[in-house]
Amino acid sequence: MSDAFQLGPFILKMSMLAAVVSLACGFFVITLRLKKEKVERTPIIEMLSNSVFLAFLVWKLSYVLFHFSKALENPSSILYFSGGESGAWLAAVVVGIYLVRSIRKKAIPVHLVVLASAAGFLAASGVYHLLTIVLENSDRWYHVQQVISSAIFLWWLFTSKQDQTTMSFWLTLLLWFGISQVYVRFFIDARNALFLGLSKTQMAFYLLSLLTLFLSTRLQTPVTGGSTDET
Numbered sequence: 001m002s003d004a005f006q007l008g009p010f011i012l013k014m015s016m017l018a019a020v021v022s023l024a025c026g027f028f029v030i031t032l033r034l035k036k037e038k039v040e041r042t043p044i045i046e047m048l049s050n051s052v053f054l055a056f057l058v059w060k061l062s063y064v065l066f067h068f069s070k071a072l073e074n075p076s077s078i079l080y081f082s083g084g085e086s087g088a089w090l091a092a093v094v095v096g097i098y099l100v101r102s103i104r105k106k107a108i109p110v111h112l113v114v115l116a117s118a119a120g121f122l123a124a125s126g127v128y129h130l131l132t133i134v135l136e137n138s139d140r141w142y143h144v145q146q147v148i149s150s151a152i153f154l155w156w157l158f159t160s161k162q163d164q165t166t167m168s169f170w171l172t173l174l175l176w177f178g179i180s181q182v183y184v185r186f187f188i189d190a191r192n193a194l195f196l197g198l199s200k201t202q203m204a205f206y207l208l209s210l211l212t213l214f215l216s217t218r219l220q221t222p223v224t225g226g227s228t229d230e231t
Helices: 014-033 038-066 068-073 084-106 110-135 140-159 167-187 200-220
Strands: 004-007 010-013
Touching (some): 014 038, 014 140, 038 084
């Protein structure tokens, strides 16, 4: 992606601009998806906005955690670097804890938070990869497939007739999303294989898919017990 462009006295990175536009589109889609939930919509959007800010903060400051000596030698490097992929995973854990606590405190229906999060993430991801295709020359086929994948899963969320309050619906969605991510990441040019030709991120999505498959089969297993006949 092009490094930056100048807007008056300010220099803005193209990657940051793409992220801001993508987030705006994500929250727009969340508003559309929750248009019937007028009472819950505002607290959910507020909670997810806080989650995005928290995720960015943890991801950015995790540079100190993963590169402590470099940050100590040059404190200004914190402004220019982040925790990278490891920082992103840490941010996901922290945001997950924050969401659980917030949902309990505000008594918001869990399925609405999950629905809004999924819709917003898929929309933001699709727009970001679409902008990357326009602004960047590398990994084009990877980004094209990410756009298609995001569009398919977003269409699934908006048109599915299944009960979206059930665990089985979300496990199925998560299973196929994990599989799709394992597949599309084979098309990243600079992919570092960790095990069996899979990168670290692919392994994480592969294990996620196995976990959701296991949980799905457990949900479908009938509960058996002793005979209820009385003589």
